Amino acid sequence: MDKETPNIKKWIVLYPVYINSKKTMAEGRRISIAKACEGPTCAEIADCCSYFKLPFAIEIDKAYPRDFMQIGRVRVLLKREDGTPYNPDITSRKQLMLKVAEMVPRHPGRTRKQEPAASTSSAGPAKSGKHGKKKR
Numbered sequence: 001m002d003k004e005t006p007n008i009k010k011w012i013v014l015y016p017v018y019i020n021s022k023k024t025m026a027e028g029r030r031i032s033i034a035k036a037c038e039g040p041t042c043a044e045i046a047d048c049c050s051y052f053k054l055p056f057a058i059e060i061d062k063a064y065p066r067d068f069m070q071i072g073r074v075r076v077l078l079k080r081e082d083g084t085p086y087n088p089d090i091t092s093r094k095q096l097m098l099k100v101a102e103m104v105p106r107h108p109g110r111t112r113k114q115e116p117a118a119s120t121s122s123a124g125p126a127k128s129g130k131h132g133k134k135k136r
Contacts (some may be wrong), residue, residue: 008057010094011075015064016040019101028066031097037104042072044110048103049076054096079104 017028021036029036042046042058049056055077064070074094078085085091104110 007077008075010054011077012056012096014045014074014076014093014096015070016045016072016099017067017070018040018065019045019097019104020026028064031094031101035098037100039105040101042074044104044107045074045100047107048100049074049105052099054086054090056076064128 015028016039017023019040020029021033021034021038023029026079042060046056046058054115055074059073059075060071062071062073073135078087078092078096079088080086
């Protein structure tokens with residue numbers, strides 16, 4: 001384990017903010033809104049990396065520097081020590097971000113989550129949230 005820890009520091013970092021369509025470029029998004037996905041999680045990104053057969057490590061205790069409320073990041077190794085890529089289709093950070101953003105909406109956990117959410121949102125709250133003391 002001691003030999004693996006220093007190597008992880010050389011791996012590229014992928015924060016969920018990089019591919020979140022709800023964020024602006026100033027807030028940290030790195031790809032176009034058309035290609036980004038809504039609300040990705042570290043677990044979904046990690047599943048995509050395993051699908052692409054890329055070595056990865058999830059760091060739950062780390063936060064995004066621009067917005068410290070965004071917790072978690074994924075470290076990914078794109079190339080072997082001799083310089084050949086693990087996946088020939090993905091040779092750069094940008095390609096990885098685009099491929100992961102393309103895969104996250106098709107994630108099995110995401111497709112199951114949306115169905116119950118659609119049925120509960122149709123009922124929706126009828127009252128507005130702004131109630132308080134009457135002004136005199």
